[in-house]
Amino acid sequence: xxxxxxxxxxxxxxxxxxxxxxxxxxxxxxxxxxxxxxxxxxxxxxxxxxxxxxxxxxxxxxxxxxxxxxxxxxxx
Amino acid sequence: xxxxxxxxxxxxxxxxxxxxxxxxxxxxxxxxxxxxxxxxxxxxxxxxxxxxxxxxxxxxxxxxxxxxxxxxxxxxxxxxxxxxxxxxxxxxxxxxxxxxxxxxxxxxxxxxxxxxxxxxxxxxxxxxxxxxxxxxxxxxxxxxxxxxxxxxxxxxxxxxxxxxxxxxxxxxxxxxxxxxxxxxxxxxxxxxxxxxxxxxxxxxxxxxxxxxxxxxxxxxxxxxxxxxxxxxxxxxxxxxxxxxxxxxxxxxxxxxxxxxxxxxxxxxxxxxxxxxxxxxxxxxxxxxxxxxxxxxxxxxxxxxxxxxxxxxxxxxxxxxxxxxxxxxxxxxxxxxxxxxxxxxxxxxxxxxxxxxxxxxxxxxxxxxxxxxxxxxxxxxxxxxxxxxxxxxxxxxxxxxxxxxxxxxxxxxxxxxxxxxxxxxxxxxxxxxxxxxxxxxxxxxxxxxxxxxxxxxxxxxxxxxxxxx
Numbered sequence: 001x002x003x004x005x006x007x008x009x010x011x012x013x014x015x016x017x018x019x020x021x022x023x024x025x026x027x028x029x030x031x032x033x034x035x036x037x038x039x040x041x042x043x044x045x046x047x048x049x050x051x052x053x054x055x056x057x058x059x060x061x062x063x064x065x066x067x068x069x070x071x072x073x074x075x076x
Numbered sequence: 077x078x079x080x081x082x083x084x085x086x087x088x089x090x091x092x093x094x095x096x097x098x099x100x101x102x103x104x105x106x107x108x109x110x111x112x113x114x115x116x117x118x119x120x121x122x123x124x125x126x127x128x129x130x131x132x133x134x135x136x137x138x139x140x141x142x143x144x145x146x147x148x149x150x151x152x153x154x155x156x157x158x159x160x161x162x163x164x165x166x167x168x169x170x171x172x173x174x175x176x177x178x179x180x181x182x183x184x185x186x187x188x189x190x191x192x193x194x195x196x197x198x199x200x201x202x203x204x205x206x207x208x209x210x211x212x213x214x215x216x217x218x219x220x221x222x223x224x225x226x227x228x229x230x231x232x233x234x235x236x237x238x239x240x241x242x243x244x245x246x247x248x249x250x251x252x253x254x255x256x257x258x259x260x261x262x263x264x265x266x267x268x269x270x271x272x273x274x275x276x277x278x279x280x281x282x283x284x285x286x287x288x289x290x291x292x293x294x295x296x297x298x299x300x301x302x303x304x305x306x307x308x309x310x311x312x313x314x315x316x317x318x319x320x321x322x323x324x325x326x327x328x329x330x331x332x333x334x335x336x337x338x339x340x341x342x343x344x345x346x347x348x349x350x351x352x353x354x355x356x357x358x359x360x361x362x363x364x365x366x367x368x369x370x371x372x373x374x375x376x377x378x379x380x381x382x383x384x385x386x387x388x389x390x391x392x393x394x395x396x397x398x399x400x401x402x403x404x405x406x407x408x409x410x411x412x413x414x415x416x417x418x419x420x421x422x423x424x425x426x427x428x429x430x431x432x433x434x435x436x437x438x439x440x441x442x443x444x445x446x447x448x449x450x451x452x453x454x455x456x457x458x459x460x461x462x463x464x465x466x467x468x469x470x471x472x473x474x475x476x477x478x479x480x481x482x483x484x485x486x487x488x489x490x491x492x493x494x495x496x497x498x499x500x501x502x503x504x505x506x507x508x509x510x511x512x513x514x515x516x517x518x519x520x521x522x523x524x525x526x527x528x529x530x531x532x533x534x535x536x537x538x539x540x541x542x543x544x
Contacts, residue, residue: 015304017327030525036491037520038303038320038462045301061516 004051004070011046012066015039025067047073078246078289079213081151084110087291090265095140096306097298102140106291109144114208116148121209123201124179127152131176131225133194135159135168136183138275138296141199143284145181146275148202151211156224157237158276161186162519167227167235175225175237175419219243225419226278228372229457229465237419238278244375244413248397250286252316257382257393259364261314261342265291270307270315270338272300277463279346282376283316295338304328307338315340316368318463319350320491326357334361344368346377347463349450352388359384367391369448373434375413379448390447400448401433407440407448408433456544458488464521466493468544471524478510483534485542486524494526496534504529 009020016039029035035043047069048054053076055063063069084092088107095102104112121127132154136142149156157175159168172180172190181197182188188196223242227235253263269287271294273280287294297306303321315321315338322345328336343358346368355365365384369391370377378400381392394400398411414434417425428435437455442448453459458466468486475484475495480503485496499507508527515523535543 014331014333015324015327017331030492034490036320036323036461038318038324041301041520042304042324045299045305049305 004073005066007050008047008066008069008073011043011050015043015046023066025070026065028065029063029069051076077214077216077219077243078249080246080285080289081110081211081213083289083291084113087265087288090291091293092288093140093143094268094293094295095298096295096302096310098305100298102298104140106288109147111208112144112203113147113151114211115205116144116202117152117211118207118209119202119205120148120152123197127154129153129155130178131155131157132179132181133157133159133172133175133177134181135161135188135276136185136199137161137298138280138300139183139298141183141203142275144203145199146281146284148211150223151213152209153218153221155222158224158226158281160227160274160276162521163227163235164518164522171227171235171237175227214242214246219247220416222416224281226276226281226372229467229470236421236424238372239416239419240375240413241416244415245282245285247412250282250289250376251395252283252286252290253314254380254382254395257380258366259342259382261364263287263290263292267292267314268295268312269293270295270312270317270340272297272303272317272321273347273463274300277347278370278372278376279316279463304336307340308336310338312338312340314342314344316344316346318347318461319345319354320348320461320463321345322350322354322358323461326354329357329361337363342366344380346370348459348461350461355384355388369450371434371436373415373428373436374409374411375415378409378411378413381447387443387445387447390443390449392448393446394448400442402441403433403435405439406454407436407438407450409436410434458486458493460488460521461491462521466522471495471522474514474518475511475524478507480507483542485534485544487544489526492525493521493523494528495524496528496530498530498533501529501531 013020027033051073059072084106090106091103092106092109093104132149134145177194179195183199219242221242224240225237227237253261269292271283295312297303325337342364344366358365366382368377369379378398379392379394381390401408410433417429438450439452439454440450471486472484475481480499483498511524537543
């Protein structure tokens with residue numbers, strides 16, 4: 001869990017230019033991190049590449065917070 | 077009439093397309109492209125019979141196959157209906173039925189079923205083979221024939237089908253970089269242009285026509301989500317992108333990742349307003365900036381601004397062969413690209429197209445040097461930085477289906493969709509759950525991200541309409 005979160009946080013910092021200290025597992029991608037839809041798509045593309053996984057449409061919809069994303073990745 | 081097929085022949089040794097996808101990058105010459113188009117035209121005629129006047133819809137992600145199919149359809153004289161694969165099922169069904177689609181051609185990613193009257197074909201059915209059909213350029217006599225129906229967000233109803241004629245697209249050469257005003261950048265063979273407009277959008281369709289006419293190379297991400305990876309180690313000259321991409325790129329520049337922009341020399345935006353601060357920041361890194369303004373109803377762009385230094389907040393000046401007038405504060409455009417009308421919708425056409433002028437719905441003014449400035453919007457439409465147009469009324473209709481919603485008002489909040497809801501306090505949770513479920517049925521840009529509940533009615537106009 002922690003390792004996945006660290007990698008995810010690094011991707012978010014890299015794509016959205018938000019320091020990792022400014023968010024945590026409970027942060028909402030849209031509401032707290034204020035990410036635009038194109039940024040979220042770019043982040044997902046990076047996650048898919050780095051973790052060699054593919055999100056289904058339903059999984060994408062279920063992700064609201066970073067914790068949700070970590071859970072989806074862990075389950076793969 | 078511009079001789080498009082002649083241009084494909086003329087530039088046969090140039091690279092027409094580069095679709096970026098990591099190690100699976102595909103580059104195709106104009107010679108191969110034209111040959112593939114002719115094969116596709118042959119295959120389609122074998123399956124569908126003569127295509128002249130047939131209404132054929134195409135749906136799918138941007139890809140090489142997509143540009144082969146649409147070109148084959150156009151020069152087989154079919155009526156092309158490009159559909160947005162991200163649209164809701166309701167809007168797609170409306171578009172297919174309203175445009176009287178006979179055939180639907182789609183990529184392999186999804187199966188569609190619009191009833192037995194719409195026959196389905198996949199790319200695999202119509203691409204490849206050996207036989208080619210000879211195609212001919214358009215003649216002056218064909219200028220007024222219906223060429224394509226492009227759907228855009230309506231403000232009061234479902235999507236509206238903009239009917240464009242052959243002349244609207246090919247009457248004159250398409251100019252993307254007007255020589256006198258474009259910082260010395262020229263659309264010459266080999267000029268590499270990156271764009272991420274989808275082909276179902278007039279911006280994507282015209283980008284393909286415009287750059288192909290000049291033998292330039294169109295560079296695209298096979299998957300638009302990879303915009304930050306694909307340009308690493310690539311070399312591009314020009315990028316025409318949505319304003320949201322500029323924001324994404326600026327963050328990369330700030331983090332020292334300039335190499336993710338493919339050494340771009342000039343960036344232009346279209347589809348939505350761009351922030352003045354973003355333009356200044358891009359320019360401060362030695363990258364030239366320009367922007368276009370237009371709408372599907374005008375057959376694409378009507379103004380361009382390559383003098384952002386002196387007119388930074390302007391959408392630019394009109395092309396030499398077009399003109400802009402301000403009527404009651406509204407920007408109205410006269411251009412040879414102006415649509416024939418909304419397909420089979422005289423009432424809506426009469427509101428927008430009057431005496432050859434397209435009433436854009438945008439409010440603004442023109443300065444002494446002919447530069448157009450937008451000050452507001454007359455029509456009720458949300459335009460997001462991703463270039464998507466969203467009708468608040470469409471989303472309000474979905475919200476009103478919940479009986480606990482007494483009144484609602486959809487609006488833009490920080491580049492995304494929010495809704496104000498008048499309801500009993502006890503119903504708030506139920507409505508939030510309803511919206512969460514509703515969002516799962518909507519494309520990402522139409523999702524409602526914020527609900528503001530209130531326990532009193534919204535303010536109304538004298539006519540009883542909600543005050544926006």
